[in-house]
Amino acid sequence: MPVITTIDDLKRIYRRRVPKMFYDYTESGSYTEQTFRDNTTDFGQLRLRQKVAVDMSGRSTAATMIGQPVTMPVALAPVGLTGMQSADGEIRAARAAEKFGVPFTLSTMSICSIEDVAQNTSRPFWFQLYVMKDEDFVDRIIDRAKAANCSALVLTLDLQIQGQRHKDLKNGLSAPPKLTLPVILDLATKWAWGLDMLGTKRRSFGNIVGHAKGVGDTSSLMSWTAEQFDQQLDWTKISRIRDRWGGKFILKGILDVEDARRAADFGADAIIVSNHGGRQLDGALSAIRMLPRIVDAVGDRVEVHMDSGIRTGQDVLKALAMGAKGTYIGRSFIYGLGAMGQAGVTKALEIIHKELDTTMALCGERDVLALRRENLLIPRDFSGNWA
Numbered sequence: 487m488p489v490i491t492t493i494d495d496l497k498r499i500y501r502r503r504v505p506k507m508f509y510d511y512t513e514s515g516s517y518t519e520q521t522f523r524d525n526t527t528d529f530g531q532l533r534l535r536q537k538v539a540v541d542m543s544g545r546s547t548a549a550t551m552i553g554q555p556v557t558m559p560v561a562l563a564p565v566g567l568t569g570m571q572s573a574d575g576e577i578r579a580a581r582a583a584e585k586f587g588v589p590f591t592l593s594t595m596s597i598c599s600i601e602d603v604a605q606n607t608s609r610p611f612w613f614q615l616y617v618m619k620d621e622d623f624v625d626r627i628i629d630r631a632k633a634a635n636c637s638a639l640v641l642t643l644d645l646q647i648q649g650q651r652h653k654d655l656k657n658g659l660s661a662p663p664k665l666t667l668p669v670i671l672d673l674a675t676k677w678a679w680g681l682d683m684l685g686t687k688r689r690s691f692g693n694i695v696g697h698a699k700g701v702g703d704t705s706s707l708m709s710w711t712a713e714q715f716d717q718q719l720d721w722t723k724i725s726r727i728r729d730r731w732g733g734k735f736i737l738k739g740i741l742d743v744e745d746a747r748r749a750a751d752f753g754a755d756a757i758i759v760s761n762h763g764g765r766q767l768d769g770a771l772s773a774i775r776m777l778p779r780i781v782d783a784v785g786d787r788v789e790v791h792m793d794s795g796i797r798t799g800q801d802v803l804k805a806l807a808m809g810a811k812g813t814y815i816g817r818s819f820i821y822g823l824g825a826m827g828q829a830g831v832t833k834a835l836e837i838i839h840k841e842l843d844t845t846m847a848l849c850g851e852r853d854v855l856a857l858r859r860e861n862l863l864i865p866r867d868f869s870g871n872w873a
């Protein structure tokens with residue numbers, strides 16, 4: 487067993503174990519992947535301010551996200567097809583999150599259904615909604631999330647049309663994978679993944695098959711989803727969804743100060759500053775670059791969270807010091823899941839937690855809640871000089 491010390495170590499193991507189609511699905515941004523790359527490299531532009539000779543004992547990373555206590559302010563982001571990275575992947579990831587004491591967010595496009603995850607976990611999780619044209623389907627999935635006792639609805643606003651990810655088209659991405667010759671050849675070297683998958687019945691979109699009209703099997707599914715995202719989604723519709731849900735409500739995919747103001751006026755419980763991990767608008771600024779401006783504009787009125795590009799505890803610290811009250815990891819936990827199942831997600835959380843804790847100490851801070859911009863060395867033009 488190799489010694490695993492970083493999220494990158496998990497990614498290397500993940501790459502060896504999981505079919506290329508699903509690795510590529512994770513490891514892609516849209517179009518030229520400029521925003522995907524910027525999300526991580528821009529974290530590298532921020533530096534940390536070292537402080538010495540301060541009492542660093544008795545540190546705490548405990549915080550709350552939308553009022554919910556968390557071991558550290560790092561939630562698992564909604565990731566479609568998680569159950570293709572590892573059999574029953576959503577259940578495995580949700581269990582790791584609940585043991586660690588951080589929120590798990592289930593995607594609309596998950597393999598395990600809302601009910602599956604609820605039955606196999608003991609604490610409420612969050613549910614992420616994509617708004618479809620079929621209002622009846624949307625109403626029913628909201629009701630299902632309520633019935634499953636989900637404690638927050640995360641409404642994703644930045645994917646009513648898909649940014650193209652070239653590799654998915656070239657690989658013929660599908661769930662379950664179609665057994666073409668290249669796929670069979672690839673699977674021959676990924677036999678442990680295949681055996682694991684043979685052991686579960688959950689191999690298609692569990693929230694959709696059998697729940698959406700006209701989608702009885704997987705062959706009609708890909709075309710159904712592609713056509714179903716509601717391109718007319720606007721604030722009136724968002725309002726309707728919030729009223730039907732009636733609980734904690736998080737708006738995901740905000741990257742613009744005006745949109746953030748609108749979301750704060752609307753009264754969301756939190757917003758997630760995010761560019762969908764660089765998978766949507768290629769050419770958009772990285773989330774960490776946009777974060778301070780959005781915090782300055784609305785941070786006193788709405789809880790500001792962020793994701794996109796977090797691969798280390800140092801990145802988490804930087805986001806919190808910039809003013810985020812919570813962060814999310816997408817790929818970082820998927821690497822762990824694909825590498826080692828539930829234990830791999832736990833490992834990813836442990837790595838990030840330890841990095842956060844040690845870095846906090848070296849910055850002379852004992853409490854994650856006390857992090858602030860003075861902990862950072864921020865290039866003068868970091869927010870950019872974009873007209």
Ligand SMILES: Cc1cc2nc3c(=O)[nH]c(=O)nc-3n(C[C@H](O)[C@H](O)[C@H](O)COP(=O)(O)O)c2cc1C
Nearest residue numbers: 512563564565566593642762763794795815816817
């Ligand atoms: C493979 C993959 C699938 C994703 N699926 C969804 C999804 O179904 N719903 C959603 O709101 N966001 C989805 N996202 C975006 C994540 O929730 C999150 O915003 C992003 O992963 C953060 O960037 P990071 O991967 O650099 O941490 C997905 C991201 C990835 C990498």
